[in-house]
Amino acid sequence: xxxxxxxxxxxxxxxxxxxxxxxxxxxxxxxxxxxxxxxxxxxxxxxxxxxxxxxxxxxxxxxxxxxxxxxxxxxxxxxxxxxxxxxxxxxxxxxxxxxxxxxxxxxxxxxxxxxxxxxxxxxxxxxxxxxxxxxxxxxxxxxxxxxxxxxxxxxxxxxxxxxxxxxxxxxxxxxxxxxxxxxxxxxxxxxxxxxxxxxxxxxxxxxxxxxxxxxxxxxxxxxxxxxxxxxxxxxxxxxxxxxxxxxxxxxxxxxxxxxxxxxxxxxxxxxxxxxxxxxxxxxxxxxxxxxxxxxxxxxxxxxxxxxxxxxxxxxxxxxxxxxxxxxxxxxxxxxxxxxxxxxxxxxxxxxxxxxxxxxxxxxxxxxxxxxxxxxxxxxxxxxxxxxxxxxxxxxxxxxxxxxxxxxxxxxxxxxxxxxxxxxxxxxxxxxxxxxxxxxxxxxxxxxxxxxx
Amino acid sequence: xxxxxxxxxxxxxxxxxxxxxxxxxxxxxxxxxxxxxxxxxxxxxxxxxxxxxxxxxxxxxxxxxxxxxxxxxxxxxxxxxxxxxxxxxxxxxxxxxxxxxxxxxxxxxxxxxxxxxxxxxxxxxxxxxxxxxxxxxxxxxxxxxxxxxxxxxxxxxxxxxxxxxxxxxxxxxxxxxx
Numbered sequence: 165x166x167x168x169x170x171x172x173x174x175x176x177x178x179x180x181x182x183x184x185x186x187x188x189x190x191x192x193x194x195x196x197x198x199x200x201x202x203x204x205x206x207x208x209x210x211x212x213x214x215x216x217x218x219x220x221x222x223x224x225x226x227x228x229x230x231x232x233x234x235x236x237x238x239x240x241x242x243x244x245x246x247x248x249x250x251x252x253x254x255x256x257x258x259x260x261x262x263x264x265x266x267x268x269x270x271x272x273x274x275x276x277x278x279x280x281x282x283x284x285x286x287x288x289x290x291x292x293x294x295x296x297x298x299x300x301x302x303x304x305x306x307x308x309x310x311x312x313x314x315x316x317x318x319x320x321x322x323x324x325x326x327x328x329x330x331x332x333x334x335x336x337x338x339x340x341x342x343x344x345x346x347x348x349x350x351x352x353x354x355x356x357x358x359x360x361x362x363x364x365x366x367x368x369x370x371x372x373x374x375x376x377x378x379x380x381x382x383x384x385x386x387x388x389x390x391x392x393x394x395x396x397x398x399x400x401x402x403x404x405x406x407x408x409x410x411x412x413x414x415x416x417x418x419x420x421x422x423x424x425x426x427x428x429x430x431x432x433x434x435x436x437x438x439x440x441x442x443x444x445x446x447x448x449x450x451x452x453x454x455x456x457x458x459x460x461x462x463x464x465x466x467x468x469x470x471x472x473x474x475x476x477x478x479x480x481x482x483x484x485x486x487x488x489x490x491x492x493x494x495x496x497x498x499x500x501x502x503x504x505x506x507x508x509x510x511x512x513x514x515x516x517x518x519x520x521x522x523x524x525x526x527x528x529x530x531x532x533x534x535x536x537x538x539x540x541x542x543x544x545x546x547x548x549x550x551x552x553x554x555x556x557x558x559x560x561x562x563x564x565x566x567x568x569x570x571x572x573x574x575x576x577x578x579x580x581x582x583x584x585x586x587x588x589x590x591x592x593x594x595x596x597x598x599x600x601x602x603x604x605x606x607x608x609x610x611x612x613x614x615x616x
Numbered sequence: 617x618x619x620x621x622x623x624x625x626x627x628x629x630x631x632x633x634x635x636x637x638x639x640x641x642x643x644x645x646x647x648x649x650x651x652x653x654x655x656x657x658x659x660x661x662x663x664x665x666x667x668x669x670x671x672x673x674x675x676x677x678x679x680x681x682x683x684x685x686x687x688x689x690x691x692x693x694x695x696x697x698x699x700x701x702x703x704x705x706x707x708x709x710x711x712x713x714x715x716x717x718x719x720x721x722x723x724x725x726x727x728x729x730x731x732x733x734x735x736x737x738x739x740x741x742x743x744x745x746x747x748x749x750x751x752x753x754x755x756x757x758x759x760x761x762x763x764x765x766x767x768x769x770x771x772x773x774x775x776x777x778x779x780x781x782x783x784x785x786x787x788x789x790x791x792x793x794x
Contacts (some may be wrong), residue, residue: 166774168774168781169746171727171781172746173746175728176642176646176747177641179642179643179679180638180639182636184638185637185642186637186657187634191633191637192630192633192634194659195662195663199629199663202663202667324707385672385675388671404726616739
């Protein structure tokens with residue numbers, strides 16, 4: 165810089181003190197007219213409202229979608245309870261069979277003294293219990309060898325806890341569908357049986373303008389990025405939680421001590437005393453399909469957002485689709501009278517799954533505070549577990565007797581891969597933190613932390 | 617005051633305008649070829665300022681921020697006007713009879729008005745290079761010209777300014793020797 169330039173520079177930098185020069189007489193009025201003319205319509209208030217409306221609509225669709233899934237699954241579950249008397253009996257968990265008994269008299273049950281307290285029934289002519297078959301289940305649990313604690317020769321040594329026995333042939337469904345029933349009390353010292361397999365699912369003049377003290381909390385403010393500046397690439401860590409209903413589904417099977425006309429009956433062994441022979445009361449058979457408050461999904465993802473607006477993400481999701489349920493809940497015995505029983509089948513106990521997610525999105529409005537990511541996510545299931553439990557509930561006095569407990573595990577890597585469209589909304593609260601809400605894929609509400 | 621401007625309170629906006637009008641005008645002076653153009657740039661700068669304040673509350677060094685707004689308004693004004701006819705106007709200067717007394721007689725604005733005798737492109741390049749410390753590539757990018765053209769305009773501006781300034785003052789009396 166030569167002398168000439170330094171001269172001009174020195175003169176130029178001598179700014180007059182604020183307020184020393186009066187503006188022209190009509191300057192403010194002209195400025196005010198321009199400001200009013202350039203005042204944009206109330207557009208800023210419409211965007212967030214539209215965004216919220218869209219969010220609610222999509223959330224509603226999502227919830228409706230889950231509801232449909234529940235109904236479908238509830239139907240399929242019933243297939244596990246197909247009972248046909250003309251099919252070969254599944255004797256794996258049964259005790260020694262008793263000889264056939266003439267109808268309508270109950271089938272003879274062997275007593276403990278005879279060494280076969282878990283025995284069950286057969287009917288006259290080998291064709292006495294015919295239950296209408298239900299549709300086959302699309303998610304069959306394939307049983308592997310599960311050593312039953314009860315062998316045909318060891319049943320007589322079992323403790324005196326209430327023990328019941330499904331006792332009837334159950335092989336009418338798909339051969340791949342084999343539900344292993346463990347005829348043992350829940351307090352059994354034996355380890356739970358596990359069935360593996362199964363298919364699933366940032367000058368001086370400013371001093372006078374600025375407040376004298378700027379606290380640290382007020383230091384940050386959002387400044388929209390000018391169009392001349394490129395959007396920097398950032399790493400993002402997001403966590404979201406989806407509170408929703410934990411589903412419970414299954415069905416009730418009604419029984420009564422009063423013989424029915426068809427002669428359908430089942431014998432359940434008890435901890436003490438003679439076997440409990442109950443007659444089917446199909447009119448009281450109902451399905452269970454409800455939910456309770458809980459956390460349906462927890463997801464964490466790491467993403468890279470590029471200056472172009474594209475965003476790649478990798479994450480993991482834990483979904484809990486069925487919680488633990490207490491068999492002693494009075495709701496199970498509601499409506500039961502004396503001599504009436506209800507066999508409760510819960511098909512969704514402690515049902516959860518782990519997923520790995522891979523996503524690609526495009527960020528809309530990325531120079532603004534409110535951003536929208538639109539894209540697609542691939543969900544690959546890496547683990548799934550689902551428990552089933554059946555227990556017998558009696559009315560007046562209410563008594564609960566465990567019948568069967570089984571667990572299905574699916575450890576197959578990427579046994580299910582689901583492409584899911586995803587919409588994510590972000591509202592920046594701080595320079596690094598944003599509130600986020602997602603629909604599809606890693607759904608729910610949460611927070612995003614940005615690292616440059 | 618800035619918070620009140622964010623809430624679009626007219627009184628606060630008027631106070632800000634009155635307090636910072638002089639600053640804006642002093643920074644806009646080299647960008648306009650006459651007083652009307654300078655007033656227009658100042659108006660544009662305040663419109664940009666109030667629109668920005670309406671969107672977000674500003675925290676930081678206000679003078680630096682506002683100066684940048686004025687410079688951008690000046691560049692925008694140049695872009696709009698360069699397509700029109702270029703008219704070189706004589707600045708309304710009142711030089712003293714004795715050149716050596718010139719620094720005592722010339723007001724600050726009068727010194728800057730010397731720049732207004734330059735052709736618009738030379739004036740813009742000189743202003744951005746000397747006052748705003750832009751590099752030639754940056755000037756080229758902002759004005760839509762090449763860096764070489766920017767260097768040529770700067771050279772031309774120096775050639776035109778040297779005799780012009782010498783008419784009114786001796787720099788050796790104004791600035792110490794290098």
